[in-house]
Amino acid sequence: MPDSRYSDLERPPLSEAALNRALVRPGSLWTGVTVVESTGSTNADLAEAARRGAEEGAVLVAEAQEAGRGRLGRTWSAPPRSGLTFSILLRPEAPPAAQGWLSLLYGVAAASAVRRLAEVDVRLKWPNDLLIGERKLAGVLAERVGDAVVIGMGLNVTLRPEELPVETATSLGIEEAACLDRDPLLRAVLREVEAHYREWAQAGGDAEASGLRSAYLAASATIGRRVRVELPNEQSLTGLATGVDHFGHLLLDAEGEQYTLSAGDVVHVRPAT
Structure with a gap:
């Protein structure tokens, strides 16, 4: 249940009508914005x-999400109206092999929008977590549904320290960001994604030709760092993250061996002191 300490003045609801007036127009990518008070998962609803x-x-967009999911099957939750929880539906015409870039594209766009509007230094942990310093501000989850791709994001806006799901998370409020208004933040992210x-x-899904790969590398907090990658098979690799390939896969140099990783949970390893 929502905490009675939080009034609409502190955490006001989003206006579906205002968002549609601002974002849905002839020629726009966005064809309709729906805001619901609560749902299990915006990704699951849009997939259906x-x-x-x-x-x-x-x-x-959901003001509260009861069964949110993160990468690698993790659960994700936050108090109502304390963040932005939303999903988008795309039907890309680019080759399927190129579509792995879509979640990275979303991360680049979201980081750029938040950095500009909130005036905080947002970086990306491979593949698409938004970080401030080493703390997670937002997560992105992309799922293929037939010929469509559904991409969801949970962005922590006004969460207080005692409300954080894990101690390694943060919020725009905790970071004393310049903007804590969810409406302009959502508009900015969607416009940047578009x-x-x-x-x-227009580049046929070519991340190099479109400038996406260079934009991703510029925003990355992972490339050039020593990292540990927890793999889906419960093994791990530790080494230097040297780049991303033309599919968006992580390139890792581990003890002289070169690895190309399409999935895994990255941990930034602190330099030895």
């Missing part, structure tokens, strides 16, 4: 809508 033929550009998506699509 995609199966029913929903058009590209649908956006679903701009990057159009450039990428």
Whole structure:
């Protein structure tokens, strides 16, 4: 249940009508923004809508999410209206092999929008976590549904220290960001996603030609760092993250061996002192 200490003045609701007026227009990628008070998972709801033929550009925002999911099957939750929890529906025409870049594209766009509006130094941990310093500000989860891709994000906005799901997380409020208003933050992220998506699509999904790969490298907190990568098979690799390839996979130099990783949980290893 929402904490009675938090009034609408502190955590005001989003206006579906205002968001649609601002974002849905002729020629826009965004075809409709729906705001719900609560749902299990915005990704799951949009995935079901995609199966029913929903058009590209649908956006679903939840003021509270009861069964949110992160990468590698983790659960994710936050107090109502304390963050931005939303998913988008895309139907890309680029080759399937190139579509692995979409979650990284989303991370680049979201980091750029938040950095500009909130005036905080947001960086990306491979593949698409948003960090301030070494603390997680937001996570991104992309899922394929037939010929569609659903991408969701949970961005911590006004969470207080005692509300953080894990001690390694943070929020814009904790970081004393310049903007804690969820409405302009959401608009900025969606507009930035649209701009990057159009450039990428016009380049046929070529991350190099569209400038996406260079933008990702510029925003990365992982590349050039010594990292430990926890792999899905419960093994791990430790080494130097040297780059990302043309599919968005992480390139790792571990004890002289070169690895190309398509999945894994990255831990930034602190330099020895």
